[in-house]
Amino acid sequence: MPSSTSPDQGDDLETCILRFSDLDLKYTSLINPSSSLKAELDGITKKKYSFAKKKAFALFVKTKEVPTKRSFECKEKLWKCCQQLFTDQTSIHRHVATQHTDEIYHQTASILKQLAVTSSASKSLSSADEKNPLKECLPHSHEVSAWLPDISCFNPDKLISGQGNEEGEVLLYYCYRDLEDPQWICAWQTALCQHLHLTGKIRIATEGINGTVGGSKLATRLYVEVMLSFPLFKDDLCKDDFKTSKGGAHCFPELRVGVFEEIVPMGISPKKISYKKPGIHLSPSEFHKEVEKFLSQANQEQSDTILLDCRNFYESKIGRFQGCLAPDIRKFSYFPSYVDKNLELFREKRVLMYCTGGIRCERGSAYLKAKGVCKAVFQLKGGIHKYLEEFPDGFYKGKLFVFDERYALSYNSDVVSECSYCGAQWDQYKLCSTLQCRQLVLTCPACQGQGFTACCVTCQDKGSRKASGPMQDSFKEECECTARRLRIPRELSRHMQRPVSPEPGPDATEDGPVLA
Numbered sequence: 001m002p003s004s005t006s007p008d009q010g011d012d013l014e015t016c017i018l019r020f021s022d023l024d025l026k027y028t029s030l031i032n033p034s035s036s037l038k039a040e041l042d043g044i045t046k047k048k049y050s051f052a053k054k055k056a057f058a059l060f061v062k063t064k065e066v067p068t069k070r071s072f073e074c075k076e077k078l079w080k081c082c083q084q085l086f087t088d089q090t091s092i093h094r095h096v097a098t099q100h101t102d103e104i105y106h107q108t109a110s111i112l113k114q115l116a117v118t119s120s121a122s123k124s125l126s127s128a129d130e131k132n133p134l135k136e137c138l139p140h141s142h143e144v145s146a147w148l149p150d151i152s153c154f155n156p157d158k159l160i161s162g163q164g165n166e167e168g169e170v171l172l173y174y175c176y177r178d179l180e181d182p183q184w185i186c187a188w189q190t191a192l193c194q195h196l197h198l199t200g201k202i203r204i205a206t207e208g209i210n211g212t213v214g215g216s217k218l219a220t221r222l223y224v225e226v227m228l229s230f231p232l233f234k235d236d237l238c239k240d241d242f243k244t245s246k247g248g249a250h251c252f253p254e255l256r257v258g259v260f261e262e263i264v265p266m267g268i269s270p271k272k273i274s275y276k277k278p279g280i281h282l283s284p285s286e287f288h289k290e291v292e293k294f295l296s297q298a299n300q301e302q303s304d305t306i307l308l309d310c311r312n313f314y315e316s317k318i319g320r321f322q323g324c325l326a327p328d329i330r331k332f333s334y335f336p337s338y339v340d341k342n343l344e345l346f347r348e349k350r351v352l353m354y355c356t357g358g359i360r361c362e363r364g365s366a367y368l369k370a371k372g373v374c375k376a377v378f379q380l381k382g383g384i385h386k387y388l389e390e391f392p393d394g395f396y397k398g399k400l401f402v403f404d405e406r407y408a409l410s411y412n413s414d415v416v417s418e419c420s421y422c423g424a425q426w427d428q429y430k431l432c433s434t435l436q437c438r439q440l441v442l443t444c445p446a447c448q449g450q451g452f453t454a455c456c457v458t459c460q461d462k463g464s465r466k467a468s469g470p471m472q473d474s475f476k477e478e479c480e481c482t483a484r485r486l487r488i489p490r491e492l493s494r495h496m497q498r499p500v501s502p503e504p505g506p507d508a509t510e511d512g513p514v515l516a
Helices: 013-017 035-040 043-047 049-063 089-099 101-120 122-129 133-137 141-147 182-195 217-229 284-295 332-341 359-370 383-390 445-449 457-468
Strands: 079-081 084-086 168-176 199-205 208-215 243-247 255-259 280-282 305-309 319-321 350-354 376-380 396-398 429-431 440-442
Touching: 049 089, 049 101, 049 182, 049 255, 079 089, 084 089, 089 101, 101 182, 101 255, 141 182, 168 217, 168 359, 182 199, 182 208, 182 217, 182 255, 208 217, 243 383, 280 284, 284 305, 284 350, 284 376, 284 383, 305 319, 332 359, 350 359, 350 383, 359 376, 376 383, 383 396
Parallel strands: 199 255, 280 376, 305 350, 350 376
Antiparallel strands: 079 084, 168 208, 168 243, 199 208, 319 396, 429 440
16 A cells, blocks of 8 residues: 555545556466456446456555554555565565465455445445445445544553563454455454554455454453444454464464455355354353263264364364364365265264364354254354363363464363374474475474474475575475375274374465464
């Protein structure tokens, strides 16, 4: 965004976007609407494509702005992206245009589709607006600042995580509800987080919002208060929906806010599998009793209950419920294919599903229910996060994986995983030492001391060769051990299995901005 534009000043976002020239993005074929997308757009919306592309670009660049203590005193701006710091608009624009074409494409497509829906329904909406109370209480785009909290009474240092002796905090939350204008919510969330010096990742879609943000305890408290008072969320969110843990702004390299088709990437349109038809929610205490009953059975293999972990294998590898079935999959977007491939496993079963914070179970349980083979589908409300708050020494053993630079939270002393090289008990992830790989690896201090710092021998050799050669751009490459991994495993029996993946997991951001 132009340096004269600040969310705190309440400028009209669309007016700011129109100041952009028609950006000459690299690989423009990726940015132009696909033929299928063009078919969905009417004539008027097609003419707005250039505007949509500029808006997508502007919103993306804005999410990369670095909040500074003196941002309200001067007009200088800084941007941080891909762990690089940019001090001028030209360099950040060039970087985004050449390195983030995919993100701009998806953002542009989302804006165009939203415009198409708005255009085709404009007549019906205009009459409905008169009866819609939300329309009256929500501000227009130039009034984003109206929904920012007043922080003039606080010492600026108190808002910045890491200042003083008070430890910061990380929030994890989601809210499924229909949103007519996710682009406005995106601009507001960006402004709100920058206003409070929060970092993190937030996904927004027409189906709701999913976020994890870190900052000072004062900043996170103000953020929760704003969310609970906001007209669109106040009837769907409560204070208990925000999971908290020790941390702060340092847990995330930057602030990333974006508009997507799904608030958690399952890979299936929300129009086909809706959050409105999930499984039965069980409180942590109810879920605890169900697991206790399941584990007390003499022959769990013949049980009519399956305890299903719907997270990725590198998450369940370091922590899981006793007796669970933990699919050996890399991404949640593989979960529907896993269900399809192992459908007989779930026939006539009671399925108890769980994930980190509950969000993946919302549509994951809806997908499983839609198959029509289960006796019943239940899900842990609030996820493992809420369960461990109530039962730190319960049936969940090991660490809780989180998608930030902490990698894991510890609630008990159990270690359920081992070093990938020597087999010693170890559960602390590190990134593969080969920059082009960026997978997660479990390697104990002794093995690290011997130089085993990559995810596999092949990657270790590749890293050594590149380190001794000329410096090159560190574009991410798929590791050999990942390439040979079976994408969708087939379970051999109905026996409840523990994850059996010797290879380390992928990097902590592969599932998108946020998983809750």
